[in-house]
Amino acid sequence: MRLLRLFFLSLIIFPVGLLADQSTSWIGKEVFVFRENSRGIWTVWDRLNGRHLFYAKSLLLDDIRFEVDQEIREGILIQGRRRPHAGVYGKLQAVEPEPPSKSWHEVRYNPFEMNWFQLVSSARPIRSAKKAYFHENGRQVFVFHPQYFKKEFKLINSSGEIYLSPLPGAFGGHRGLKIYGRLDCRSALSWIRRGYYTEHRVFAATRIEFLKAGYRACKKCKP
Numbered sequence: 283m284r285l286l287r288l289f290f291l292s293l294i295i296f297p298v299g300l301l302a303d304q305s306t307s308w309i310g311k312e313v314f315v316f317r318e319n320s321r322g323i324w325t326v327w328d329r330l331n332g333r334h335l336f337y338a339k340s341l342l343l344d345d346i347r348f349e350v351d352q353e354i355r356e357g358i359l360i361q362g363r364r365r366p367h368a369g370v371y372g373k374l375q376a377v378e379p380e381p382p383s384k385s386w387h388e389v390r391y392n393p394f395e396m397n398w399f400q401l402v403s404s405a406r407p408i409r410s411a412k413k414a415y416f417h418e419n420g421r422q423v424f425v426f427h428p429q430y431f432k433k434e435f436k437l438i439n440s441s442g443e444i445y446l447s448p449l450p451g452a453f454g455g456h457r458g459l460k461i462y463g464r465l466d467c468r469s470a471l472s473w474i475r476r477g478y479y480t481e482h483r484v485f486a487a488t489r490i491e492f493l494k495a496g497y498r499a500c501k502k503c504k505p
């Protein structure tokens with residue numbers, strides 16, 4: 283996670299990269315790829331020393347793993363302004379290759395709706411995959427042979443809708459009363475112990491999701 287932060291800090295310091303035609307010398311090497319939102323293009327970094335390498339319209343990566351910096355994501359939810367914080371680690375296989383066949387699965391990620399990349403087909407959070415294809419439209423990512431997390435947690439997003447997350451919620455709430463609080467809130471735990479609340483209990487990754495979904499903070503635990 284610290285390495286990931288380093289990538290994004292370097293992006294601000296060194297915004298100019300090499301052209302894509304120098305990119306083939308990086309084939310077979312470990313890289314980190316994310317979307318450059320302002321340009322609608324993929325940006326490729328050296329995984330080992332966090333150095334920007336080049337921009338590319340489309341890419342093919344092997345043995346990939348997804349990563350999301352949760353702290354930066356929380357900042358985005360508060361400020362509403364997009365910042366790079368999510369990307370894919372892997373081994374560079376091809377630069378601007380032919381698009382893959384139909385057996386590939388589309389992956390989506392929207393920091394306002396979920397805290398992790400998920401498969402469009404099953405809505406399950408995705409941990410890694412054999413291969414990833416970064417589409418030339420600069421938006422879509424497709425994966426081949428996806429792998430999932432051992433555990434998945436049901437969280438609510440800013441619209442109050444349930445989604446599957448690989449990380450447990452950091453705050454808990456009551457869906458009926460529209461109150462949210464800390465996980466160790468004594469008031470909530472006491473209701474749960476007496477057999478109430480459990481069936482109405484929902485969780486969220488940050489306070490922001492609860493607030494945007496119309497919940498108010500518990501007066502006892504002051505989350």
Ligand SMILES: [Zn+2]
Pocket residue numbers: 462463464467468469470500501502503504
């Ligand atoms: Zn509370």
